[in-house]
Every structure is written in structure tokens, then in C-alpha cells.
Amino acid sequence: MGPWNRMTNQIALVLAILILAAVGIDMLIFGTEHMVFLGKKVFALLDWIAFWR
Numbered sequence: 001m002g003p004w005n006r007m008t009n010q011i012a013l014v015l016a017i018l019i020l021a022a023v024g025i026d027m028l029i030f031g032t033e034h035m036v037f038l039g040k041k042v043f044a045l046l047d048w049i050a051f052w053r
Contacts, residue, residue, distance in 0.1 A: 027035065 023035075
């Protein structure tokens with residue numbers, strides 16, 4: 001593995017902050033009604049990924 005194939009703590013933290021900021025902005029602009037739909041889809045994706053593990 002080369003130096004570009006690593007997930008460092010700094011990269012993980014930046015990604016987490018970006019994702020949380022995107023969700024926060026989405027909730028401010030569009031409201032929270034669709035978050036239940038997105039949550040159900042995320043859990044379905046996790047179940048599908050777990051099947052291939």
C-alpha cells in the first residue's frame with residue numbers, strides 16, 4: 001500500500017465534518033421531514049452491504 005491508500009484520522013475527521021455540515025445545511029433549507037426516508041434508505045444500504053461481507 002502506498003502513502004495515498006490510507007485513511008488517516010485527519011481525513012476521517014474532515015469527512016465526518018463535511019457530512020454533518022451537509023446534513024445540517026439540508027435540514028435548515030428543506031426541513032427534517034425527509035430525514036426519516038433517508039434514514040430508512042441508509043439502513044437498507046447497510047443491510048445490503050452486510051450481505052456481501
